[in-house]
Amino acid sequence: MSGPFDVGVSELKYRDPARARALGEALTRVTREIGREPVSVMHVCGSHEQAIARFGLRASFPKALDVIMGPGCPVCITDLPEVDEAVALSEQGVTVATYGDMLRVPGTSKSLADAQGEGARVEVVYSVAQAVELAKKSDEELVFFASGFETTAVATAAALLADPPENFSVLSAHKYIPPVMEIVAEMPETRIEGFLAAGHAATITGYGVFHQFVRRHRLPVVVAGFEPLDILAALVRLVELIASERAEVVNMYPRCVTRDGNARAQEKLWRVFRPIGGRWRGIAHVPNGNLRLRDEFARFDARRRFAIDLARLWAGTPPRLSAQCICGDIMAGIASPNDCVLFGKDCVPEAPVGACMVSSEGTCKIWHQYGGHPDLGDVA
């Protein structure tokens, strides 16, 4: 094959199975040296879980090491009322553009995909820039339902600072990662001994953002990239830090992440957004965890531009996740899906209640699909 793809993704050195085996052996060795089990660490990033799942890394982790998927998938933790706002807007004659994986996230009575099936105008876009282009081609109102963490929030901010067309606005479901790590670390029964931090978010914020967290909670944080070797190397480092009881921030993604991050991106981010408290689906109220548009950008804020008719979707009563949902505990690593009374009964992949059943990498969805946590160790 020729053309712009000549680079040959297959030849990336971060995908070398021989090096992966060596790192896997190192991980087993350092975990064993701690001499107790389980050693529990958490990552807070959907892309980490995606890479772990896609490359089957979990099957090669030592049994004594518990790598817990924390609240890091922005799609999963988008709360019901946020989805409802997007659904309501799409049914009020406004075109709603959003990322593909937001389509199936259930709201109170329906998802955006359901609304689309009933005739509402919902467009899948790959970037905020594409949503802006769509708006430019039409005179009609277009709302970009914006989700994701610091990384995609910066892109949204940049679009709003680049003089978007008058018919363009943003419904922000953007979230900010650092505060939720505090929540998990402060859960009374937590057994998390260290965190893998998301490399792309840290590209923006810099790894310096974690120093305060490390000092406060005495837990090590290792910034990790997303190739299989990045993740394995970061885990080895994290377990080494746990073994030597050193609460430090270590940057294992230096090809992208610096101490101070991308100052211009941060400047854009905070010029457009302000952090406010809000619920993350199935987890908790997260102080400063949601990003909303500042007053200067009110005219691009769909929440202020439209009277969003949620009452119709809620039939009078605001939605509430079932009080029985224990996603927060599952993500904190203190419970398993079998401990949940909703699991497999009222909460199934077709009609998920909590975040863990929404994402294809969610713990509950994986358990439901495969009847527990599949052990593939017997496959030769």
Next chain:
Amino acid sequence: MRGDERISMKHGAGGRAMRSLIENVFVRGLAEPNGDGEVGLADMDDGAALRLGDRYLVITTDSHVISPIFFPGGDIGRLAVSGTVNDLAMMGATELVALTCAIVVEEGFLRSDLERVQESMSAACREAGVRVVTGDTKVMGRGELDGLVINTAGVALADRVVRDNGLRPGDRILVTGTIGDHGLAVLALRKSLGLEGELRSDVAPIGSLVERALAAGGEAICAMKDPTRGGVASSLHEMAKKSGVGIVIDEQAIPLSEAVRAAAELLGIDPLHVANEGKALIGMRSEAAPRVLEALRAHPLGRDAQLIGTCIAEHPGSVIVETGFGKRLIAELDGEPLPRIC
């Protein structure tokens, strides 16, 4: 399924939702018991096989819709011929008798486009060595459908019917060429991703290719499926479930063009979930694998054929991907593949 539930796109995407809809709505109401050795509606295979003396008459039908109608590597006409010829081939029926062709066209559709589609159908028929012997034409009002729908039915003869449920532990599975080409080419065009130049649909009638495999493998060929909607993952799932085996696939052995590899990586889509329109998955007893592979590679459409999988007794119904870094289970697709943000 509740009575007030509406049909959504996931019911047509080739995954679990679609199968459950077909089982609960059509199979339950329409299926009749099969005669000895026959294949019918309840088997939910690629087509039906009915006894005709000591041979089998194999019948299949397929409606084709695609947006856009013309895409890199083909169009709806080529797709309509290839889809039906390939479904027949997957039953082991490579001795083609004839096709039918029914079209439903939207008011306002360009006559010149219709002629272009017809020319493409003719070319695909010549390639496949089959003719269209009867047809039907309907026109519907503007906005009542999107452009053009083509239904083709096909009839062919077989001495031996190959099913999708004949795998046993130890059997090998091969794919006849690169995967993911069709689905990603169409997706890239539909979503204006600017990747079109490199991606081309693989749409082609592969009856003659399958004939080579059958000639080389004979009775050792025990299961076939064309990985269209839902991709290789969904087809392997169906084969594993119906056969009661686990299937382990070697991800590094899966043939991918660089364009597909890069586009899939960029979009966060697994090529195993992407549709193909000119490929087959062929399961066979392991001793036949070398000669079947050699026969396929001698055919222009089978040059990139690779052995990708092995059947095991453990984990029946599951498809396990050996990634080179570890192992994972791969799920059937629920709905259409969508790019991810996280």
